[in-house]
Amino acid sequence: MTSEQAFLQNYDPKAFPAVLVTVDTVLLTYHEGDLKVLLVKRGNHPYLGYWGLPGGFLNQSLDLSLEDAARRSIEAKTGIQPHYVEQIQTQGSQDRDPRGWSVSVVYSALMPYQAATQHIDTVDNVAWVRLAELGELSLAFDHAALIEVAVERYRQKALYSFVPVFALPKAFTISQLRQVHEALIDKPIQRKSFLRRVEASGLFKDTGKTQQERGRPASLFEATKGIAEYRFTRNLES
């Protein structure tokens, strides 16, 4: 039996054929009544010219961890560090990438539309695309399915948490927040029920300011710490 030290010295990482490891991110926001996902027009083969998710190969020198890699690619495309990031799932198979056995670790983040948009407006290969429009587009790899899984996850969270709040700007009205939840679950939510939950959570701070579109001005709120972890024991109807 060799010592661990000797074992590691003799260990050859090239003994096994390499698996392609990419980290892809599903970035979502809410703007003017629509949920939108950030897509990038691919400048390389395969799927050259197709829209796909931001992300790319793991960079073993730059990235200390998978989440590092996700945050790095998010900041590269949007110029901001989102306040909500979670790992969604990992897809890996022999045939999802023509270059070989490929594993994609999928992260997702929610962010305010405005904050990210000033950065992406400066380039023409990055765009927010309405989820409703995705059917018309043919996306690279299995990215359409990856987006679907992320959205389904948020749909569930809209029923028992306030996680969707991270798709809004820092200050927002309760109606706007309700609209994000409604867009996710694709159903109207009773205003009274929703407001009761906002109050019961105790996690929203009234800024004292108001915002008006049409009709009575609405109070502007901010999310406080802990909102990402808060859970209701009873779901909204789905």
Place this chain on the structure above:
Amino acid sequence: MTSEQAFLQNYDPKAFPAVLVTVDTVLLTYHEGDLKVLLVKRGNHPYLGYWGLPGGFLNQSLDLSLEDAARRSIEAKTGIQPHYVEQIQTQGSQDRDPRGWSVSVVYSALMPYQAATQHIDTVDNVAWVRLAELGELSLAFDHAALIEVAVERYRQKALYSFVPVFALPKAFTISQLRQVHEALIDKPIQRKSFLRRVEASGLFKDTGKTQQERGRPASLFEATKGIAEYRFTRNLES
């Protein structure tokens, strides 16, 4: 701009240093009042002689997909194909394995104790270990943390689903099922509340048989199709 075909012909998968990709599995069961996890005594460096999770490097020729790899290693260690498998999370960082940048895709499965135990009793490097005992053991890599994440996931599911039923044999009593849920959430559950949910779901088939420990014999039930997907809109208290 080269054609996609030319690009793929010139593509060299060895241009990037290989990332180590492993698939590890957290196999859980319930037996005699305890939740147990299947551990394997490692026969190789690193962590030679430590207990760790079943799993190993992705085999690019044998495995068509990540889930394939998980199922293959589960069957290798237990001799059975579990009825419930889900992907838990993926951990990856520069320093979790001394051999290099390593990614571990973690799957988890629930299975009946008896079905798997006849197979593992024939070897001495595989064992069911009570979750309560894990604190005394020092596990390989970050496997203790991976188990913790899987158990926490099932703890949540115990509050709004019947997924824990897959840790029991084909026929079981409602008390046994309740005990699995109680072991997961570490709290007693009202028998009446639990039975109400069993009835409301309509997903349990009374076998007509009974089973007796002490006291009144209990009816034996079987799970029917769809139980893995069933969700309550209201959680048990956590």
Place this chain on the structure above:
DNA sequence: CTAATAGTGTCTATTAGACATTATTGT
């Protein structure tokens, strides 16, 4: 009989849905 466990009856408390009512703004 008692002990033990399975299973039921029934009351209370909580909370989401429904929907009517009031409040506050612009035109």
Place this chain on the structure above:
DNA sequence: ACAATAATGTCTAATAGACACTATTAG
């Protein structure tokens, strides 16, 4: 005043917790 949207009042329905009660077995 009217339209539009925000915010509240209040009733009902659904369902989990609490816990007492009955049922069925072994010894």
